Amino acid sequence: MPIESYDFQTFAEWFPGAFAYWAAVMGCLLVGGLITGFFVSVLRSGPMRAVEVVGRAVRDLVLDMTLLSPRRILALAWVAVKEAVRRRVLVVFALFLVLMLFAGWFINTASDHPERVCIGRLVFPAMWVLTFLLGLFLSSMSLPLDIKNRTLHTVVTKPVRQSEIVLGRILGFAAVGTLLLAAMGVIGWLFTIRTLSHTHTLTAGQLKEETTPGSQTSLLKGKTSAASGHQHAVTIDASGEAVVEMKQGHTHDLYIEGEGDDATYTLEGPKDQLVARVPIYGKLHFLDRAGNEAEKGVNTGDEWTYRSFIEGAGRMAAIWEFKGITQRAFPESEFPESIPLDLTIEVFRTHKGDVSKAVAGGLWLRNPDTGLKVEAQVFGAKKFSRDVRPIPRSIEVFKKDAKGKPVKDANGRPVRETYDLFRDLVTPDGRVEVWLQCLEGGQYFGMARADAYFHARDASFVLNFVKGLLGIWMQMALVIGFGVMLSTFLSAPVALLATVFVIVGGIFRDFIVDLAAGKTYGGGPWESAIRLFTQQNQIVELEPGLRTSAALTFDTIAKPALWMISRVLPAFGNFEFDDYVSYGYAVDGDLLLRCAFQLIGFLLPLTVAGYFFLKNREVAR
């Protein structure tokens, strides 16, 4: 599963373009709103009066949005909180507790990666659903019910600005959601730790002595007891060093006391299961069959074109250009022998070859400034799994002349030379190229940009978990913003429905964008409807006729509307960090910052729109 750092753009790279786009959209909406308001006023009261009305509206907007009183906003937020508690929002928390109590039934601890199931399939989705429901019901029903019960009258008759009412509601409901989310987060965290916690037992009877062929040393090999649907293979060498096999994404520390048959073996809890890796990604490009630069590799016919492929035993290569590979990022005290390069490769065989052996690949390092290129290692590719390739700090190779032939000494023996990674292969500013090639003819390696990264350090998993909760919080804030805005001019059930449409539209935003661009199979909404009712698949051409022509025409009209709708819908998927948390990758600050600014980018116009709609309602005037 690719966990990409959001198009790999830093916040500084993203912000100018995004801000300009946002400003343009806001500008269009504002100008469009003003023009519409002007024309409506003209129809009502004539052009001179319309100018006065529009001018007053703009003046009031500027005043009401700038002369906000934090004290009044907080007071209104507190009222919203009390109202939410009165409406028994704590039921949500109770629901979550009940869910967690029985959630164990639905977790398959024998899964390949139970932490992904626990976090990504249960804890975070449960919190997401409950906070969404909370935000939906609170925000969309509050104002309309207050207006209906005339309790809002007691507020609007006070010297309170409509903008403060809207902001107060948003803040108040967001505060309630935050508290509940925090509580659910703690419970969810405890549930995760408890579910994944396990250990195994190992006794002397489970170990057998094995001698490595061609060696004098013997090893103790065996398997631990089964727990959570798995066992670990254990290897203990003569010096007592124990290696516990990595299984289901984790291992255990093994402590040995005593010797021989009287030895006792104690295994600790799971290690390396809940992590938050901080990756250093590079830029990827390829060399084609002729050895020329290319943006993409070969397509092997895979339906999913996320990865590009390179052919084996030829000139094709995948090249990552990394920055930030410095001694400081990889201090010798923490990385004494090598620095870890995490590699995920897809292997495509055009012929079976030797099925008992992995397809061989090679890694080279190249200094982009000096051009020095050295073979780091040859390895067997592991498909669909994260393969940690240690890149040695000191690389010894056979010396070659300009023509690539091995250089020999006076005795005819090949001469070796040693290169230091940071001195010879990495530039002073931390740049280095990593080349990957497939070494077997007729076989292919597939990769994408995120498939190779240097694993510099691990961030705190707890902090990462909190960042995941932040993602849910931001989505909840968006729902609250839309709910409050829509409730300023719609009745409670209609506002509820409208907010549900926004949520559904936001979840499927990418699909709507593809639909508007005509990239989906089966055509637009009308064509799809015909296919559904006539039970045709998405690929077959529709029969030509009046019905088909009408459907295609309506779809053509619908596309710009869909495009416009997709521009104002929030892409909830951008705020989801549960994959990062469950797959063990740190949510980086740039991504959080981008999402925070996106949230502000939505909340600001929602507040303004809510203000306008509430202002124009005749509430206790």
Add this chain to the structure above:
Amino acid sequence: MSPEKTADPRRRSFYRKLAYVAGICLLLFPLFVLGHPATHGTRDTPGRSGGVLAQLRNDPEHGFSQTQLGEIDMTSETFKLATLGMRGIAVQVLWAKYNKYRMQKNFSFAWDLLQQLKQLAPHFTKVWEHLAWDITYNVSVAQDDYKDKFFWVVGGAKYLKEGIALNGREPRLPRELGRFISQKVGRADETPLYRALFRDEAWFQTEGEGLPLNAGYNEQTQTREHLVLRDNWQVGKAWYREAERVLAEYHVYAPGLSRPVFYSDAPLAQMYYAMALEKDGSFDKVAEDAWHTAGRDWREFGERELPAGDEGTVRLNDYEPLVQEANECTTALDKLAPGVRDEIRGEKVAKLRSAERKALDTPADKRTEDEVRAAYEAQSRIEVTNDEVANRLAQSLRRQLRKLPRDSEEAQGMERKAKEALSLAQRAAKAQEQAKRIDRQRSIVNFAHWRLRAEVEQTRDMLDARRAIYDADQAMAGAQIAAALAGYEKGFALWRKVIDSHPALAEDSEFGYDVIEAVNRYRRARGQDEKADLPQPFILQDVLNKHEKRR
């Protein structure tokens, strides 16, 4: 208004209400009879079978009760309840996600979705079949490391096993499981590696209750037992037997399930087990016993009554006795009517066109394409049936009878002869018809080939021949040419001996293929290419001539 008139509407209302209550009370009786639930008994009180509906539900013949489908999984029931009636939508969404994860090769998440899908649709057997097949056949093949492939093969099989527990009356599921285990493990490019991994029990361990996937099967008691099997074909056979038990015990209506193919699965798995032993280099008593068991299983299969569509039931072993009976009737008829068959044939030949006659007269290997067609048509036209012979005899006897007194012994003898001829013709026709029906079913499962195979392979000569060829192959791989040549020649001599004692073997195409392949390896050992002539006279030249042309 008078008091009586004002009281009347209230009283009418009261009487109406009384009538409703009385009606409800009356209806309670039939409702109770129909709908009261069944109860379990305790030590002191017996259980009750419940009302009509409860009895119908629990009647094994109808099988309406959910408990009769299989086990009930509480998690699944809770899950279904939690969807609040939107189970169908939930299944659709999950399935769409499953396809997306499959496309992205995110097999971990796809596998986890399967766990949810199985809880939402536990009694849809097609769901189990399809998903288990997808995992075993498609996800496994997407892996590169053979251990990862095996992991997913076993994973799909384990998944299907869970479905069997929940659908105890569905024979297709254990049959599919048998197929996955036997064929996916036993007929892949990675088979030698898979079979080595299969012997490790750890792959099949499961937490919780129940026998593991590779548990044995007791054919006497028809139950799975606590005996670990380490061969995929044996495990497959165990599951095939389980499928047979389910079909027999519950009389399941299974349209589209071909019974000859269904019942041939287990004996064929036994045959493949024996062949796999030989491929692994085992030719001793174990292999001999395996073939012996295969032969016995195939004989038992031949004795089984199998439905033959609209044609009633047949037993595959009845073919030869029926053919013999038909031949005996034909011979007896020809004795009764000597020369009649030739006479009729002559008449038919006379009616042939000259081209057809010429085609018939031309030797088969020298005919042109048109002559082959013409000869085939001509042959069917000059075929003389037993009915024709019997009728001709009867006609001739009747003509003679007119000249004789009715009561005379001679006349009576002629009558008896005519009747006997017609009876013989009828019996022969009936036997031939039944034999044809059986032959159609036999051809579906290649019955004759496998029967011969089992019969021949269990002989010591054949096992020794196979061992000699195997040793020769091993010697070739080790570049020991002299030993290889000696091995091949020994093997060929033993094969000759087997063919001489079982002449039908020479006609068998599978055996012919084995011979050709072994001879080609022999040729390579002699340093020749495949088309080079072998030293003459070659001991198996007749087999080569027969089968090389067919290839």
